[in-house]
Amino acid sequence: MNVIAIQGIKGCFHHAAASKYFENNDYQLMECYSFRELASYVAKSDVDFGVMAIENTIAGTILTNYNLLSEYRLKIIGEIFMPIKHYLIAYPGQKIEDIKEIISHPMAFLQCELFIDTYPHIKISEYSDTASAAEYISKNKKKKIAAIASKEASNEYGLEILYDNIQTINNNFTRFFIIKNKHHIYNNNYFNKASLRLNISHTTGSLSKILSLISNFKINMTKIQSIPIVHSPWEYSFYIDIIFNNINNYEKMKKNIKKISLLHHMLIMGEYKNGMSN
Structure with missing residues (x-):
């Protein structure tokens, strides 16, 4: 039986997301007080999976969670979008x-x-x-x-x-990542979405050159988020989500991005199935 870490306790929205994503599997919950505690459990392999909220259609992106994913070197292996009714x-x-x-x-x-x-x-x-x-x-x-x-x-x-339904906007959704320790092998039989982290030169045109390359391979970028790099004032990492229909175009895109001299580092944070198509 898998053990799944969530932020919160039974009855919370993380619990609802876990129940939906793993609905055909037996699992045990690991209730965590904070997102950092959740990330720590996943990183140490004390649990099999973690469920972590990453953004909401009203409140926006949870920036600190992107930092936790990088700090603990966690792998994104899935996502789920949940309607949130308060x-x-x-x-x-x-x-x-x-x-x-x-x-x-x-x-x-x-x-x-x-x-x-x-x-x-x-x-x-x-x-x-x-x-x-x-x-x-x-x-x-x-x-x-x-x-x-x-x-x-x-x-x-x-x-x-x-x-009931006291949320400001009725069409309110939260996106949750399904995460796992990066050192544990997990094979997605099918994936059409990826999350990337890019560190690029702080020079004119550096980001636009990479974005143009992504577009040239007919790959759709669904999100871009800048996050400050700790200990490097006014420098940022860029988190990018992309969706693709052709895996060959995706592989070619990765190879070509790595050749760009303005790119310092590219990390594949996860390759998984687009949760909007579930």
Whole structure:
């Protein structure tokens, strides 16, 4: 049975992503307090896989997670896009008029800003994750406190829903990476997407030359993200996601990029199946 590390506890969105991606497999959860703890477990091979959120359609990219992937030299072997629906939940018998404080993960607050703004008198307090906030209320029978979490969390911890679908934008998705220790062999039988990290010269035209090369091989770039290089002020790594239909074009692209003198280093962070086509 595989052991899968997630950030959070049962009922959180990472748990939902793991359940969906590994739905035909038996697995055991390793609940992690932080993303760094998750990355550490995967890097040390204490678990078989990790599930890590990387970006949300409302809140944007989780930049620190890209740094963790590089720091711990983790391999991306898959991805999944999950619809995120937030609920305001509380100990049974409460009404919104009773609530003095809302607790949840910072990303959940970012995704529910309009709802939160309608209750300016209610205190907002950050919590380690959405499901842990729900568990805290349930375990301690806390009244006058509500959590922003999933419907699954309300069921898991016996809480009542005060409001449903409180996310600012209904078409709200989070992209999760499935990650593994880079030293453990994992063969994807089919892949049509790759994540690359590029370190390039800080000179005019260096990035555009690489992007033009990618385009010339009829490869579609779906994301580009600049991340500051630690200990090198004003220098950046570029994380690029690409999708391709022709594996030969992809292999040719990799060989040609490596020949570009402006490129200091290219790392293939993962080759996997496009999660949007699942």
